[in-house]
Amino acid sequence: MRKLKVAIIGSGNIGTDLLIKVLRSPLLECKAFIGRNLSSAGMVKASSLGVTVSAEGIDYILKNPDCCDLVFDATSAKSHLEHAPILKKLNKLAIDLTPAKIGLMSVPSVNLTDSLAESNINMITCGGQASIPVAYAIGQTQTDVEYIEVVSSIASRSAGPATRQNLDEYIKTTEDGLKEFSGAKRTKAILNLNPAEPCVDMQATIFAKVKNPDIPKLSEVLLGLVAKIREYVPGYEIILGPIVENDRIVVMARVRGLGDYLPAYAGNLDIINCAAIAMAEEYARALPKTGSDK
């Protein structure tokens, strides 16, 4: 089967973990790993894996426009705002892992097919990928969804400097995603960092206020969604609920990562990467089967 040629911009933890996942994919082929500094840990790792590396940033793609069909952008929201028009002009598909939110917000277990029609898609946030399927299930099964709130707990060690600087953007983007997918009137996102050792696994608790909670219906829809999520994030599980407690619907999800470049407890970083890979593979499946490209 013909593989989809991809490039990764951003050589931090997310980009490097993404690279390992691309290399494992039967549908994707990494043609370039692009950062700013050839001696960074991610670049060294990529070189050691025999991947073409570049420190030229987006210029590399401008100079080598035929190197890839799809670009994963794991830089920053600010950089993606610069990259997006360039990629569009070059007719590249873009999967945006920053909170720039230019393209359609995508959650593979929920809107895989819709996303396929777009050339720039946004992976929202790690907390969004973990909680939005549950929020969507609530929106699908309950009437009058007044409010949805998501509390994510992540290990301190899994939150790098960029995450710590961008908590406000994380909150805003997650809240927008929850609202979009659930139809709730109001949404709220909260992030807790826990420094305990050994590191805690990523967890997300979803609370909802609805008129007359229908738990059997929610459980049924959730079961189907969780099965879909586990196809691309095997370490995703519902560890509590859905239950009604203190007049709220409560569901808790735990995400164990695959432990590729990042430790398994960093399920928050793993889930957004797994979701991005799932989307890219879907683009690959949609390639014309008779393509003569090699």
Add this chain to the structure above:
Amino acid sequence: MNDRRIIISDPTLRDGNHAVRHELSVEQIAAYCKAADAAGVSIVEVGHGNGLGASSLQLGEARTPDHLALSTARANLTKSKLGIHVIPGFATIERDLKPALELGVDVVRVASHCTEADICERHIGFARSMGVEVWGCLMMSHMISPALLLEQARKMESYGAEGVVFMDSAGHYLPDDVRQRVELLASELSIAVGFHGHNNLGLAIANTIAAADAGATLLDACARGFGAGAGNTQIEVLVAVLERLGYSTGINLYKILDAADLAEKTLMKEVPTIKSVSVVSGMAGVFSGFMRPVTRIAQEFNLDPRDIFFELGRRKIVAGQEDIILEVAKDLALRATKGNQ
């Protein structure tokens, strides 16, 4: 003799909200602000128990929204400064902090768990750029060593905090623990050092005095100790003891006693006491604000709340992680069922 001036920050209308499920009303806020202002309290802190933007299903929804609580307090404070507690991860600059500053907040206290000071950098920087007074607060500080606390406090200082308060959010410290930390911070930092005490082990006043004696100049205290769980350092007692020790607080004793009487009468369903479960929470080193949800969930799952507290302590759960109480209760209930089979 002591001639050091102590600045007392009074979070009765913020921490006290924990004790009444965040239900303080506009009338209650107005009444206590007037009384504290008349007594000459330096700073009156107002808001949801977990601060700005924290009204939530996770922590409890506030009866009075932030903007209303702050505008009410502003209208009723003349000499006292208006303070807020801001935890990044809950409160954002755009949604919460900007509107609060527009309402006339004077002092912004940006708080994080004791190991996570770097999430405060942007909020501290923003508040400083708006020209208000900014302090950093390190919560649950008993969970780290004095050396690590200093490292985190230095970060707060480097971001622009003008004071750093370390909080005994679980009421776990003994006076020597406090003294040791204040001495280290005061000798190594060039900004003011403060302490926020909880009374789970009956040591809030003793710990706060230990802090003052070791060089802390910012002290937190609440009317009748109104706060989460066993309550906080009791302001009217603290003022009296500081007066006997020769510190100056600028607070009028009779008037702060009046304010405390008013607080008891108008704010509280019950005056904070050290309940048995609060002793356990202090021993276990779990945030005092967990008392209400732990008590409720223990009943729902037919568990001993003390077992939940010790398990939360073992798992090193931090303030803000109230959702984990349910998970722990579910696990304990499961273990109990298995044990009976």
